[in-house]
Amino acid sequence: MQRERVAVVGAGVVGFSTAVCVAEALPSCSVTLLAEKFSPHTTSDGAAGILFAGEFPDIPMETQRRWFKSSFDHLLDIAQSQHSPEAGVMLSSGFNIFKDAPEDKKPFWSDLVIGFRLMTDSELKRFPDHKFGQAFTTIKCECSSYLPWLEKRFRTAGGQVEQRKVNSLQELSNSYDVIVNCSGLGSKLLVGDDQMHPVRGQVLQVEAPWLKHFIRDADGKTYIYPGIRWATIGGTRQEGDWRLQADDGETKSILERCGGLEPSIGKAKVLGEWVGLRPSRRNPRVEREVARLRGRRVPVVHNYGHGAYGVTLAWGTALDALGLVRRSLQEASPQARL
Numbered sequence: 001m002q003r004e005r006v007a008v009v010g011a012g013v014v015g016f017s018t019a020v021c022v023a024e025a026l027p028s029c030s031v032t033l034l035a036e037k038f039s040p041h042t043t044s045d046g047a048a049g050i051l052f053a054g055e056f057p058d059i060p061m062e063t064q065r066r067w068f069k070s071s072f073d074h075l076l077d078i079a080q081s082q083h084s085p086e087a088g089v090m091l092s093s094g095f096n097i098f099k100d101a102p103e104d105k106k107p108f109w110s111d112l113v114i115g116f117r118l119m120t121d122s123e124l125k126r127f128p129d130h131k132f133g134q135a136f137t138t139i140k141c142e143c144s145s146y147l148p149w150l151e152k153r154f155r156t157a158g159g160q161v162e163q164r165k166v167n168s169l170q171e172l173s174n175s176y177d178v179i180v181n182c183s184g185l186g187s188k189l190l191v192g193d194d195q196m197h198p199v200r201g202q203v204l205q206v207e208a209p210w211l212k213h214f215i216r217d218a219d220g221k222t223y224i225y226p227g228i229r230w231a232t233i234g235g236t237r238q239e240g241d242w243r244l245q246a247d248d249g250e251t252k253s254i255l256e257r258c259g260g261l262e263p264s265i266g267k268a269k270v271l272g273e274w275v276g277l278r279p280s281r282r283n284p285r286v287e288r289e290v291a292r293l294r295g296r297r298v299p300v301v302h303n304y305g306h307g308a309y310g311v312t313l314a315w316g317t318a319l320d321a322l323g324l325v326r327r328s329l330q331e332a333s334p335q336a337r338l
């Protein structure tokens with residue numbers, strides 16, 4: 001009997017998470033991941049990789065909590081295993097600080113991270129411009145290590161990898177039974193999604209091994225995230241800005257703003273600058289459609305549009321995408337035991 005063929009388009013954190021989930025859960029299928037760019041050249045590669053989420057307006061809170069929890073638990077297992085250094089996944093503690101106290105003092109994920117609490121007045125004294133803060137331990141997942149690690153795991157599960165730009169899903173319609181679209185910002189063209197837009201982010205990598213805690217201004221524009229090899233400091237959030245080159249003025253502003261939160265940043269050596277375009281949308285698209293491609297009805301599972309929270313939500317949405325792939329295969333072949 002011929003094996004069912006699944007294509008996953010995209011080699012960022014969403015694509016590789018989805019490909020691993022499918023290949024490991026459905027060993028009877030042949031799974032191929034196709035992408036134009038691989039690590040270290042994806043958006044995911046430069047993300048700070050802190051597990052932290054904002055709210056999407058039209059996704060039920062229960063679903064958002066499930067995505068966060070599944071990802072957190074999956075990465076916590078890795079952080080607490082011998083795989084942690086190779087996978088680039090570690091625990092990270094620190095502060096999210098506010099100039100004015102927010103209405104909602106406890107975000108929806110506050111009971112899903114470790115040890116969430118409000119900061120004390122004495123802790124806040126370090127940040128004279130800020131009046132309120134949250135302290136917690138979360139996870140930092142560095143995709144420049146995590147993606148190669150996931151790729152190895154995918155290949156061990158029998159997955160195949162192909163470097164290729166897909167210009168239209170029609171190209172895949174004769175070779176695959178299910179197509180999974182994890183092409184991030186590429187979905188703007190690949191599936192003509194006009195909601196997709198970039199939110200540009202510029203960060204610096206600095207050598208500052210003395211820093212052990214993250215500090216994040218709750219406006220999301222200024223942050224310091226110590227990591228395994230360097231600290232990532234940032235940033236910018238520029239809606240609709242497609243520029244991929246670093247901007248000197250922004251580099252200066254990042255150093256000044258981060259120095260305002262943590263003066264020792266002034267002594268850190270700048271190792272590099274990086275710009276990425278967050279694949280943004282009002283809500284991530286995690287759903288299935290049956291497309292008519294070259295006269296054939298082909299199930300297409302979409303999993304893209306994670307914006308600023310792709311590392312945070314990748315594993316959770318990948319599990320949902322797996323459910324949609326399973327359903328598609330069952331509908332195509334009801335007697336299959338998947």
Ligand SMILES: Cc1cc2nc3c(=O)[nH]c(=O)nc-3n(C[C@H](O)[C@H](O)[C@H](O)COP(=O)(O)OP(=O)(O)OC[C@H]3O[C@@H](n4cnc5c(N)ncnc54)[C@H](O)[C@@H]3O)c2cc1C
Pocket residue numbers: 009010011012013014015034035036037038042043044045046047048049050051052164165166167182183184185186187190200201202203234235275276277278279304305306307308309310311312313
């Ligand atoms: C400065 C910055 C900091 C960030 N920090 C965090 C953070 O701390 N925590 C967090 O959770 N998130 C963070 N993010 C967001 C995170 O980086 C993204 O949400 C995530 O990388 C999206 O992953 P993805 O797999 O959807 O997309 P990508 O990583 O962009 O991957 C898309 C893939 O699709 C492929 N592709 C696209 N079109 C085609 C095509 N036509 N044919 C073939 N292949 C195609 C690409 O080549 C690539 O392989 C940050 C982003 C930026 C810019």
